[in-house]
Amino acid sequence: MEEKALKILFLAKWYPNRFDSMLGLFVQRHAEAVSKYAHVNVISVVTVPKLNDVYEVQTKTIKNLSEIIIYTRKAKSFLSPLNTIINGWRYIAAHLAAWKILQSTDFIPDITHVHVLTRAGIIALFFKIRYKVPYVITEHWSRYMQHHDGYNGLFRKKLTEKIVRYSSGISTVSNVLKQAMIAANINHRNWQIIPNVVDVYSFKPDNNLKSEKFRFSHISCFEEQSKNMRGILDAVKILKDKNLDFELVMIGDGQDWEDTVRYSKELGLDDVVSFTGVLEGDKLISMMNTCHCSIIFSFYETFSIVIPENLACGIPVIATSVGGIPEVLPVDFGKLIPSNDIKALAEAMKAMMTEETTYDKEAMIQYVEDHFSYSEVGFRFVRMYREALLKS
Numbered sequence: 511m512e513e514k515a516l517k518i519l520f521l522a523k524w525y526p527n528r529f530d531s532m533l534g535l536f537v538q539r540h541a542e543a544v545s546k547y548a549h550v551n552v553i554s555v556v557t558v559p560k561l562n563d564v565y566e567v568q569t570k571t572i573k574n575l576s577e578i579i580i581y582t583r584k585a586k587s588f589l590s591p592l593n594t595i596i597n598g599w600r601y602i603a604a605h606l607a608a609w610k611i612l613q614s615t616d617f618i619p620d621i622t623h624v625h626v627l628t629r630a631g632i633i634a635l636f637f638k639i640r641y642k643v644p645y646v647i648t649e650h651w652s653r654y655m656q657h658h659d660g661y662n663g664l665f666r667k668k669l670t671e672k673i674v675r676y677s678s679g680i681s682t683v684s685n686v687l688k689q690a691m692i693a694a695n696i697n698h699r700n701w702q703i704i705p706n707v708v709d710v711y712s713f714k715p716d717n718n719l720k721s722e723k724f725r726f727s728h729i730s731c732f733e734e735q736s737k738n739m740r741g742i743l744d745a746v747k748i749l750k751d752k753n754l755d756f757e758l759v760m761i762g763d764g765q766d767w768e769d770t771v772r773y774s775k776e777l778g779l780d781d782v783v784s785f786t787g788v789l790e791g792d793k794l795i796s797m798m799n800t801c802h803c804s805i806i807f808s809f810y811e812t813f814s815i816v817i818p819e820n821l822a823c824g825i826p827v828i829a830t831s832v833g834g835i836p837e838v839l840p841v842d843f844g845k846l847i848p849s850n851d852i853k854a855l856a857e858a859m860k861a862m863m864t865e866e867t868t869y870d871k872e873a874m875i876q877y878v879e880d881h882f883s884y885s886e887v888g889f890r891f892v893r894m895y896r897e898a899l900l901k902s
Contacts, residue, residue, distance in 0.1 A: 515547070516621065516895055517618065518620065518895065519612070519619035519623065519637075520622075520623050521622060521634055522630065523627075524650075525537055525538060525556075525579065525625075527581070528579075532731075532788070532790075536650065536683075536706045537626075539709070541577075542884060543707050543884040543885075543891065544892065546574075547889060548892055550576070552575070553578050553580070553605060555605060556579060557601070565580060566580070567581075568581070580607065582600040582601065585597050621644050621645060621678070621895050622638070622646075623648065623891075624645055627670050631677075634673070635676055638676065644898060646895065648680070648704070649681075650812065652833075654687065655686075655810055656690070656693075667695070670696060674698055675698075678898035679897070679898045680700070681704045681891075681894065682704075682812075683705050683706050683834065685834070700898065700901070706887075707882060710884075713798075713823055714795075716795075720802065721802070723755060723757055724756045724757070725801045726757070726802070726805050727801040728759075728762075728804070730761075730762050734770070737807070739760070739766065740770070741807050743770070743774050743779060744852045745807075746782060746783060756782070757784070758805075759800075760785050761786045762789075802862070803862045804816065807855055808830055809849055809850065810833045817829060817838045817844075818882045821839075822875060824872075825874075826845075826866060828855065831848060832849050840877065842869075842873070843869060843877070
């Protein structure tokens with residue numbers, strides 16, 4: 511007998527919205543993956559500085575996935591503690607309003623799925639106490655990593671530990687993030703590693719687009735503290751000075767984009783390096799397919815979705831052996847190098863220019879389909895839900 515489709519409520523700290531279409535895109539993809547096997551509703555509350563009304567509600571439904579995004583206006587009084595209280599109440603009130611919307615559509619979830627602690631976890635704990643709905647957690651945030659040092663404050667820590675303790679399960683996108691959380695005294699008897707999602711129907715090879723000149727890519731949010739774009743440009747400078755024929759396209763935008771462009775000019779790389787800004791959808795995939803190899807020179811990563819997206823296109827990757835990267839990038843599909851070793855990056859890029867054709871592109875594509883596809887990730891989450899419900 512076929513099991514009845516579950517009703518899943520996502521509570522997402524980060525989620526794409528009209529002010530930032532890229533924020534929490536990986537959470538949206540998790541929701542899409544789960545919606546292949548279950549009915550999913552997403553609640554995301556977004557606080558913004560300017561809004562005509564105190565609250566604005568945006569809803570959307572596509573097949574088994576419905577989204578309720580509530581925008582709240584940020585309080586701006588001269589009393590900071592009062593602002594904190596008002597913004598906290600608006601956050602709670604928005605979730606209560608969203609719950610009423612769910613009730614009006616007869617959607618009472620079997621289980622709640624928190625994405626990113628801690629505030630969304632408070633709401634899930636309340637729903638568990640008030641409506642007897644158990645919850646699980648997926649954490650994406652790198653704040654628990656030692657280099658990040660973003661997980662602090664006694665009250666926050668105790669509250670986070672309690673929220674995790676009362677949950678029915680927790681997952682992280684990599685084992686390294688799990689270990690960082692355990693080191694921070696966050697643990698659970700039901701812990702699973704479930705990765706981010708790649709749309710294998712969109713990310714696929716197109717050899718007709720390949721650049722005649724050997725082309726590297728770098729795709730990121732342009733945050734120097736984590737992504738180390740300067741280090742990439744330093745390696746490019748080494749290769750340019752050796753008169754090697756290649757180019758680098760840097761894709762994305764972010765807080766350090768202008769500084770990166772300026773540094774590229776200072777190094778005299780205008781004829782080698784180009785910047786596209788943010789590319790999405792087909793434009794991003796087309797640009798990726800013009801490239802022969804992608805570079806990730808990060809100081810730290812919890813996962814790096816860019817790696818399997820490139821592999822899905824049959825493109826090998828050079829990446830630093832930090833955080834969750836070795837869990838995502840098999841050595842047969844690229845090169846792992848030490849963090850911030852500019853000489854090692856330059857040597858890996860030089861080698862890749864002659865070795866790129868030797869990589870098994872079909873094996874790369876199959877690897878992504880087996881581990882990161884919507885169907886695989888969605889199935890693993892639904893299995894997690896059912897196990898959690900049996901133990902609740």
